[in-house]
Amino acid sequence: MAEWAEKHKKILEMKEIYKDFEGLEVLFGINLEIREGERHSIIGPNGAGKSTLFNLITGKYLPSRGKIFFKSQDITGENPFKLNRMGMARSFQITNIFRTMTVFENVRNAILSKNKIRYNMFLRLSKMNGIKEETERILAQIGLLERKNELAGELAHGHQRALEIGLTIATEPELILLDEPTAGMSAEETREAVKLIRRVTEGKTLVIVEHDMEVVFSLADRISVIYYGQVLASGPPEEIRNDQRVKDAYLGEEKKDG
Amino acid sequence: MKNRNLYFLIGIASAVLAILFPYILPKFQLRMITEIVILALFAMTWKMLLNEGGMFSFGHSLYFGLGAYASVLGWLHIKGLSFMSGILLGGLVAGLMAFILGAFLVRMSGTYFALLTLAFNQLIWAVVWKWRDVTGGDDGLGKFPKPDLLGISMKDPANFYYLSLIMVGVCLFICWYYTKTPLGNVVMSIKSNEERAKFIGFNVNASKLVLLTMLGFFAGISGGLYAQFQEFIATSTIDMGMSTNVLFMAFIGGTGYFWGPLIGSGIFVYLSEYLSSFTDRWELIFGLIFIIIVSFAPQGILGIVEKKK
């Protein structure tokens, strides 16, 4: 385990992160290390602070205390768009797509951003064939190619979630953060989603917040358990599965709910 | 397909009419058409700010008025300033103001943005009003040169009309083209979902600022043209009334449609002309019409037309 850790660089590091919202303390001293190339799952009961963690990493919130490092650079409080340009991307727990645009246009937005085409006022979008090809490649990957001209806001839930993931990976980030990607999905959809996630995160680093334990154990190389604002345990699935504290605090609750 | 042919026909007919106007219309009517064309550009900038940029401006006359004043002051004080340079000067000053203010404003949310535009509009209006030495205060500025353009006299209403038509046409074309470019797309995606746009790597504030600056520039151009059209400018070009007018024009035409501003401008100019010959209270009637349209036909005239199809 130690040699593995030695070999793989830390791509993301959170040091002594505290976060409170107007007096309501949510995170108390989070220390987290994400290794390059790993699939790391973050689990924990609702309200434990998992989404807050994502929001801190991706620049939506500023930590009350502590620092965050991405590829060894201090990114604490950096702007979301800059972080994306540095190679990080996230999906949202509540679908956050461009509802008034078509599926194609949705993904194309990300492709344009990736290619740094942001202020161009001279070329006609419709003539940019390279962009069109890249967009369609991503659409094929997420299985939405046939629906490319449908309005994103009118897609079925499962397809919207797929688009959500598509938007996240289209900018070709090195670090992918997925926030409960299978929320609200049927068992069948979940299986498809896991296949998709595995496919699109090949060779990248993935941090995934999830409630569905099957998804967690089938995807994760390592798991961190967040329990009421602190890291309760962190390690490979087997270790976590057998960790008594975790069992008491979390998996036990899960088992109760069936 | 029938629709496309219809549009094509309307387009050709309008273009032909537009070219023939100086020959078939009496001078007075031609002047009104000219005014409609110039104000249509101003209205287009407001409409695009809202519809394409998602920004609602309560103080848009700021750019129009600055353009007018800058051009006029240029013609008055810069010896030999050409016609076109004066107009462009107006555009540049307005664009610069849009850039400076915008850098501060674009990061504000919709409501704050709207209020602040009103506040700054009023501030600059107050400055213009009180700085009599330079701007003439509410006496305004007149008697400024009307230079020839490439040897063609701009004092001839027909020539001035064609010039306005061409300039406004070019600006409108650029506005249209903009919506087909990547930048236009970025701003539209920001309007669709600002947060997501940020998280996929777009600098939302910078993108909005580019649009705002461009539109400010065009508004300034229309201000400069308007100054030459009126051959006189006063604080009415930069006051709340003008900011209100442009709002009316954009909404009555329909803020969701490319030609909305032109329709709105046309209705505004004709209504204000004919209503004011009936009654002093034409502005009141105008306001009432406006409220009725916003309540019952929020998509404007073109919205009604579309529904009828």
Added chain:
Amino acid sequence: MDAIWSTIVIQILHGLAYGMLLFLVASGLTLVFGMMNVLNIAHASFYMLGAYFSYQMLKMVGNFWVGLVVCPLLVGLLGVFMERFLLRRVHAGGHVQEFVITFGILFVINELVKWIWGTAPLPVPIPPALSGSVMIMGNVYPVYRLFILFFSLGILIFLAFILMKTRLGITVRAAVSDRDMVSALGTNTPRVFMLVMGIGTWLAGLAGVIAGPFISTYPGMALEILVDCFIVTVTGGLGSLLGAVVASFLIGQLSSFGILFIPRFAIVFAFLLMAVVLIIKPSGLFGEKA
């Protein structure tokens, strides 16, 4: 030395008087916004209507105090009408439509006022009981201005009481913090909306009645108070009454002292304050993040 002190005190009093007037107007605006998420641009014209109604009432009845009671109520009623018949209709259309319609209403009311009363300023005499002046630190100070100060303060306390102690007030405060929760709890939201709008416009009307003898009535008064009012609400933070209090106080003082230094452009100070606040905290002093 004494002279300087007394000038300062006088200016502070001026600033307080104007600040309190501003607060009366701004509080209605921010209350409505906080509760209903509607920025009622026409709010300023209700202020103006208060002043004009009071002028008219004075002409007809000859008693300022009757006007003080009746006119704001009339204005409040108009506000309720506006909410019920115009705003509610466009609520579904979204913020832009609401903006635009309140803007249209402002315009129409402006024009109506010009039509009915003309464009010339109409002087409103100070009621005899409040005329004259007192000596403050060796300076003459108009009683009426003191009245504006203390009366507005009284209204502020009254407002605070309502918000803190009454059922309506608690509902309003809750609604300002969490609108959905309140309607889920079964409060009759449409009725509360109308009531809040009524109170908001009542405040504006009241401010107008008081302002009449102070600055006379003229069609431009709506626009003038509009800008200052917006500066106050934006600086204080939309939806925050505390912000409105603090900001009106600050703006009042800045206007008062600003006039001493740059008589022609005193408003610049208010702008600078607003700009500085917004740069540091884009949602205003006490506003919530957008």
